Amino acid sequence: MENDVWKEVLDVISDRISKPTFETWFKPSKLKIEQTSWLIITSNEFAKDWLEMRYISLVKDAIYEVTKKMPEVVFTAEEEDMALSYSDRKIDHILAQINNLSLIEKENLFDVLKKYFLLSHDEAEFHLGRESQFERNNQLNIGYELDRIDRLESEVEQIKNQLLRLNN
Incomplete structure (x- = not known):
């Protein structure tokens, strides 16, 4: 189910940005739903930071368009995903919001x-x-x-x- 929903969200996003941007930043990403949060797993830390700083609104809008829900969205790098606990990721998300x-x-x-x-x-x-x-x-x-x-x-x-x- 996560993969189907994420594919729909990615389809919405791909319609709103250039193909090279989509291919570079979004196509390699994966979704993991944990409790009430959507964890967007990126291939590396740089991609995580890039998406978090530049595309958080786009991602949230696309999620809402597909699901009519507004979950918490947390970006995480693939290597981080295995090491960080849920609370660590929430803290990272809060810190990212504070940085904005x-x-x-x-x-x-x-x-x-x-x-x-x-x-x-x-x-x-x-x-x-x-x-x-x-x-x-x-x-x-x-x-x-x-x-x-x-x-x-x-x-x-x-x-x-x-x-x-x-x-x-």
Whole structure:
């Protein structure tokens, strides 16, 4: 099923860009659907970065046109795909989104995250202060990464929405 859907998405993309561009950047790519994310697997890191920086909107539009869904889209290089966990890829995706922000947007995001994580760290220390070191390590390691990813995604979306409102 993934291959059929990806072929349809690629057909839409191929109609919107030149043949050499399509052949170079999109034709070698593969799709892997993991939870609610679409992982676009490229042949190498350079192709991943190129697609992520220049064609993310086109890919999302084509996915929506074919599926009427708006999944999270994450680009990954083939060699990375085997090594990175789902949370690592989500973090990479968030960082790529942050890189697309203007300097002012990045500064605002940094201020929000700094306040959030300083408060969260203090609260975590307070709540975990009486537990054993073993329990503390387990609790921090198991849920921390997923919570951190969710908070970052939420913060990025809130900042984007605020910026859109300010620009209107």
